[in-house]
Amino acid sequence: MELRTTLPVALASGVAAVAGSYAVAGFTPAFVAAPVADLVVAATPDAVLAWSIEALGDLGQRLGFALALALAVCLFGLAAELGGRLAAAGGAPTPPAAALGSFALAVGLTGAVVPGLAAGAATGVVAAAVAADFRGDTERSAVRRRVLRAVAASAAVSGVGAVLGGGRDPEGGASGGPAEGDDEVPPAVADLLDEAASRSLDVAGLEGLVSDGFYQVDINSVDPTVEADEWSLRVTGAVGEQREFDYADLTDRDAERRFVTLRCVGDSLNGKKMDTALWTGVPVTDLMGDLPEECCVMVRAADDYFQEFPLAALEDALLAYEMNGRPLPRGHGYPVRLLVPGHWGEINVKWVTGIEVLDEERKGYWEKRGWHGTGPVETVAKLHAVNRLDSGRVQVGGHAYAGTRGIKNVEVSTDGGESWDEATLSDPPPRATDRRDASNDRSWSGRDVWRQWEYTYEPGGPHEVVVRATDGEGTVQPREESEAFPSGPTGWVSRRVEA
Numbered sequence: 001m002e003l004r005t006t007l008p009v010a011l012a013s014g015v016a017a018v019a020g021s022y023a024v025a026g027f028t029p030a031f032v033a034a035p036v037a038d039l040v041v042a043a044t045p046d047a048v049l050a051w052s053i054e055a056l057g058d059l060g061q062r063l064g065f066a067l068a069l070a071l072a073v074c075l076f077g078l079a080a081e082l083g084g085r086l087a088a089a090g091g092a093p094t095p096p097a098a099a100l101g102s103f104a105l106a107v108g109l110t111g112a113v114v115p116g117l118a119a120g121a122a123t124g125v126v127a128a129a130v131a132a133d134f135r136g137d138t139e140r141s142a143v144r145r146r147v148l149r150a151v152a153a154s155a156a157v158s159g160v161g162a163v164l165g166g167g168r169d170p171e172g173g174a175s176g177g178p179a180e181g182d183d184e185v186p187p188a189v190a191d192l193l194d195e196a197a198s199r200s201l202d203v204a205g206l207e208g209l210v211s212d213g214f215y216q217v218d219i220n221s222v223d224p225t226v227e228a229d230e231w232s233l234r235v236t237g238a239v240g241e242q243r244e245f246d247y248a249d250l251t252d253r254d255a256e257r258r259f260v261t262l263r264c265v266g267d268s269l270n271g272k273k274m275d276t277a278l279w280t281g282v283p284v285t286d287l288m289g290d291l292p293e294e295c296c297v298m299v300r301a302a303d304d305y306f307q308e309f310p311l312a313a314l315e316d317a318l319l320a321y322e323m324n325g326r327p328l329p330r331g332h333g334y335p336v337r338l339l340v341p342g343h344w345g346e347i348n349v350k351w352v353t354g355i356e357v358l359d360e361e362r363k364g365y366w367e368k369r370g371w372h373g374t375g376p377v378e379t380v381a382k383l384h385a386v387n388r389l390d391s392g393r394v395q396v397g398g399h400a401y402a403g404t405r406g407i408k409n410v411e412v413s414t415d416g417g418e419s420w421d422e423a424t425l426s427d428p429p430p431r432a433t434d435r436r437d438a439s440n441d442r443s444w445s446g447r448d449v450w451r452q453w454e455y456t457y458e459p460g461g462p463h464e465v466v467v468r469a470t471d472g473e474g475t476v477q478p479r480e481e482s483e484a485f486p487s488g489p490t491g492w493v494s495r496r497v498e499a
């Protein structure tokens with residue numbers, strides 16, 4: 001094939017192959033773009049990765065995935081082209097050879113045969129369209145017709161692939177659960193959620209006590225797919241006998257429900273990577289019994305994520321399998337994730353598969369990349385709502401969170417930090433199922449959950465609104481400003497209001 005046709009035809013084959021794989025695999029690790037995206041992440045220097053999380057956030061992840069898709073298209077174009085050329089050199093028909101090249105590459109990348117067959121077949125369609133008989137055409141129009149046919153065939157195959165693949169996506173990504181819509185929310189959960197809604201402050205533009213959408217942070221672009229009936233948790237390491245638990249071992253036990261807030265250490269000071277849900281699960285100590293006297297644990301997951309932290313943090317940790325009364329959404333760790341009270345999000349390991357007890361410290365995934373996010377969260381009061389009321393008064397509001405230290409109060413300054421006034425705090429969410437003694441101060445009633453705050457005042461001209469929280473131990477949120485990297489953002493949120 002001449003150069004004028006080679007590149008567009010190869011790209012068209014590449015697009016078709018990727019779409020064919022997607023048609024069968026959906027957005028799962030068997031989709032050819034998934035391992036390519038992992039390669040992109042692995043090839044990105046740690047400093048760039050850390051920067052991209054801070055500076056670009058979710059956009060960085062999307063750009064990375066777009067790059068991976070483009071790379072996958074090129075790789076498959078190359079594979080089809082090579083297959084076709086080899087066949088042509090040997091006098092054999094090119095479409096089957098192009099298809100074979102594509103199939104081999106897909107299986108090599110993912111190990112998944114059926115999506116590989118679809119990738120190969122899609123490539124074969126494009127190759128067949130191009131290899132059609134062009135005799136009698138003048139040279140120029142033949143080139144144009146080849147390219148047009150390739151593009152048309154690729155577009156048709158990709159359209160079908162996109163529809164089929166989209167329908168195959170394990171429901172959910174971030175918000176839907178594997179069984180979303182099919183499962184009734186248990187009445188007890190519905191009651192708790194209703195009660196939490198009724199305790200939420202009525203401030204326009206402010207999310208309630210339970211988040212509508214829950215932020216998501218992952219090292220992978222494509223979440224792992226783990227089936228509940230194939231899931232197990234292995235407890236190994238310095239624990240004497242190693243043990244293994246399956247999904248029924250969890251769900252057969254008495255469940256515990258908790259309203260818990262999570263916040264990512266990579267959140268910005270007034271960012272949106274902090275949310276609250278009502279979780280159902282089983283305390284880790286119900287499974288493990290008394291914890292051994294070792295320093296720390298390494299917790300591992302199905303996406304090869306691993307985090308190390310002090311063993312003592314597991315004392316109050318929960319193995320959660322429901323979020324807001326439904327099975328965990330795939331994006332939030334289906335079927336089981338860890339919730340470690342009061343700690344930054346990163347050790348709340350999703351798709352958890354193993355707990356290894358260590359007798360000395362090691363580094364987890366993010367700590368190897370320079371972060372320090374295994375400890376307790378910083379205290380924060382965010383300012384997300386600024387409303388001009390009909391009366392001319394200004395209403396400001398947000399959420400405040402200090403992990404298990406709790407929130408004692410939130411103060412607002414409307415003169416840039418000169419003088420302070422106390423804001424109105426919401427109640428915490430209601431007491432959920434709590435198998436601990438209510439009189440015990442380890443009780444779970446709102447121990448690791450944010451509060452909402454609200455403050456309304458008469459503005460006297462343009463000014464700076466500043467907010468700060470005091471935690472349950474009486475410590476005022478530190479004023480000193482620091483970036484998220486490496487150990488979480490600090491400082492007071494302030495915002496200019498043009499009165």
Ligand SMILES: Nc1nc2c(c(=O)[nH]1)N[C@H]1C(S)=C(S)[C@@H](COP(=O)(O)O)O[C@H]1N2
Nearest residue numbers: 215216217218219264301305345346349350
């Ligand atoms: N297996 C696994 N668990 C994980 C992560 C991950 O990439 N893989 N990300 C962590 C980070 S950095 C955070 S902030 C929380 C976010 O949980 P969410 O996505 O449910 O909000 O999950 C943590 N658990």
Ligand SMILES: [Mo]
Nearest residue numbers: 264265345346
């Ligand atoms: Mo995080």
